[in-house]
Amino acid sequence: MPRIFLPLIETSGTITITGEKARYLSTVLRCKEGDELIIFDARGVSHKAIIKGIAKREVLAEVTEVLTSDTESSLTLILVQGLLKGEKMELVIQKTTELGVKEILPAITERSQVRETRKIARWRKIAEDASRQSGRTCVPVIHNPMPFAHIFAHPSYACGPGISPGGGLIFWEKGGNKIVDALATVKRGNSCVIAIGPEGGFTGEEVAIANSGGLRITTLGNRILRAETAAVAATAILQFHAGDLG
DSSP states (O other): OEEESSSSSOSSSEEEEEEHHHHHIIIISSOTTTEEEEETTTOOEEEEEEEEOOOOSSEEEEEEEEEOOOOOOOOOOEEEEOOOHHHHHHHHHHHHHTTTTTTTEEEEEETSSSOOOOOHHHHHHHHHHHHHHHHSSSSOEEEEOEEEEHTTTTTTTTTTOOOOOOEEEEETTOEEEEHHHHHGGTTTEEEEEEEEOOOTTTOOOHHHHHHHTTTTEEEEEEEEHHHHHHHHHHHHHHHHHTTTTO
């Protein structure tokens, strides 16, 4: 059954779908009147609807049912990702969205080869598409990039995405707690920040800043992983620990 995302929809009545999503339903999927689809919104609510009218630029759908879903993790996982070049950043956003992260904060670090970006809209579209494809009911929040040190500059992380101090891991290739030991601090139902460096990793100063902000210095093992590999691996490990995988 086709799935699309709309920012906010009513739980009953007729919904008008326009623009790119209307073209997706009418031209790409070739839907027709009477076909059913699932619409999910920014509140994490999914609705079953039936198409009542369809054209290339407009689709009318009537909500028939509010659905329950268990596709979201009990762990609120927030990824702080050092900015990566081009497709690498897109890959991280796509795959960690599929794995269930709730927020992604692109961080400008000392070793970031990218210092500014105009790709926020594209990143948000990638997250939306990955949520739709993976059957999620939520689309992760993609924050605007900010300097890494600013995230932890305030005791309550006021400059960051509303994360609480004292709950998270910063992954560093130069050592730290073994992942199995660090996981003991991560509890189901809580929020957890994971920080992954850019190509070249975090500097020692950045690691110290994050550690003073409550993130445990953690290693993913003896091999040095690419930044995009580390992000996916760390997310998968945390979700498995939370009972979200398997």
